[in-house]
Amino acid sequence: NKDLIFEKIDNINYLIYIKKSEKILIVSKSNLSIIKNYFSKTKDEFEQFLKKKFKLSETVAILGELSQLAKKEKAKSIKTKSVKTPKFSNNFSFKIENCLYTIFHDDSINMNDIFGQLNHLYTNKKSKDQSFKVFTKNNKIYLCFNEEYVGSWEKNNVHFLKGKIISLIINKYHNVREKKWSAFLHGSIVHKSNKSFLIIGNSGSGKTSLATLLVKNGFKLICDDTAPLNNQGFFGHFPNALSIKKAQTGILENYSLNNFYQFNTKTYKGEITYLYPKKNEIFKKFYYCRHIFRVKYNKNSSFRISKSKKYEVLQELINDSFLVRNNESVKSFIEWVKKGEFYDIIYSNEKDVLDFIKKI
Structure with a gap:
């Protein structure tokens, strides 16, 4: 199927991936049928398909929901062309196998949850080869890794930032790209x-x-x-x-x-x-x-x-x-x-x- 990947996971439910919007959800067999028809028919054909099964008000609601499902959500990370990193007074270094990492950060973000996870790996040596830089600017949090801009998030999405740091360390540790x-x-x-x-x-x-x-x-x-x-x-x-x-x-x-x-x-x-x-x-x-x-x-x-x-x-x-x-x-x-x-x-x-x- 060029639009969907789906698989039955129990007697009545399917796990479905909508390729266009990159959304993953769990639906019943009847809802899967509606979604498949939405992507395989023209707009007029699909509206006629719905009208045979549902009231007009239900048809309008279903069309609205499917339109949202087919729409790709905006990335949590905010795109920017370049970012100038400030000087940092705080840093935390740790070593996994033979690879040394340092996280440089300012005082505006509590990074203790990451430092706590990695405290048993702490070292007082600093790394320039594998370095993270975390700072705030214009009420946004920025992340750079090895001098390359990774992403920026609203302050209330700090958990996305920290998840990204951990995933980058895991990628490096296993030498596996994220998409793999x-x-x-x-x-x-x-x-x-x-x-x-x-x-x-x-x-x-x-x-x-x-x-x-x-x-x-x-x-x-x-x-x-x-x-x-x-x-x-x-x-x-x-x-x-x-x-x-x-x-x-x-x-x-x-x-x-x-x-x-x-x-x-x-x-x-x-x-x-x-x-x-x-x-x-x-x-x-x-x-x-x-x-x-x-x-x-x-x-x-x-x-x-x-x-x-x-x-x-x-x-x-x-x-x-x-x-x-x-x-x-x-x-x-x-x-x-x-x-x-x-x-x-x-x-x-x-x-x-x-x-x-x-x-x-």
């Missing part, structure tokens, strides 16, 4: 005995706390918060720390965390504790993962597990993650989804989760 990834999913991945598990959930759900407890029980931490999925269906390792909000630290209060590097700081999200395992030997950079746990911690609940409604999980992933918008990447993401096993887990004790993992 399938997605950067919002979740944590742990690995043990040739099995990997992607842990996802809403903010405050206890997903990172569970990942921490699994690491305490011998799992390797592959990545946290940003899980890069390549076009071959494998997740890339990234050595950033687990980040736990103050409200969630109570889940870990009865556990010793001496086997983690710990760093506490105040970010734009509030107080965060960052943890990275002192022993986390990683022998390869990519891991296959088809088990996805959508988790929720409930202190007073018994352990409950059920197969997830795949469309619900995908809706959350699409909203919370960055999916790469090109034909190859979307097809790859769909293939990963088709092979995935999705579970909803409510837990109060990680031992119940460990027992379940042993049975998989």
Whole structure:
């Protein structure tokens, strides 16, 4: 199909990619039929098609919605021809393998969430070869990497800036261009005995706390918060720390965390504790993962597990993650989804989760 990529994901729902607008959504079979007709018919033909099925008011509403779906959204990054970087008094340097990075920044942006993720990799050496420059000008945030302009965002879109920095570091670490990834999913991945598990959930759900407890029980931490999925269906390792909000630290209060590097700081999200395992030997950079746990911690609940409604999980992933918008990447993401096993887990004790993992 020259306009659409689509695939059935359960009995009634389809994941669909509109090539023109680069939008990804989940629709029912009947809505897929309407969208397919919208792109395959002339305007007059499509209006006649709708009038046979719907009232006039419904037809007008559907036409308006489809017109918006077919329209490409404006980029969050603001285009500019050139930008002059100021002098910087603040910097943070870190080293991943043999590559040294430095982030230069001004005082107008709280960068502590990125520095917290990478604090265990800190070095006092500075790099000019791999350098980020972050600054504000005219109430916008600008990002340059290796003296090249990357993008600029409104101040209230600071999370896009920080996501871009992390993705650029991941690209460099794996020597993979962004368009060759399938997605950067919002979740944590742990690995043990040739099995990997992607842990996802809403903010405050206890997903990172569970990942921490699994690491305490011998799992390797592959990545946290940003899980890069390549076009071959494998997740890339990234050595950033687990980040736990103050409200969630109570889940870990009865556990010793001496086997983690710990760093506490105040970010734009509030107080965060960052943890990275002192022993986390990683022998390869990519891991296959088809088990996805959508988790929720409930202190007073018994352990409950059920197969997830795949469309619900995908809706959350699409909203919370960055999916790469090109034909190859979307097809790859769909293939990963088709092979995935999705579970909803409510837990109060990680031992119940460990027992379940042993049975998989």
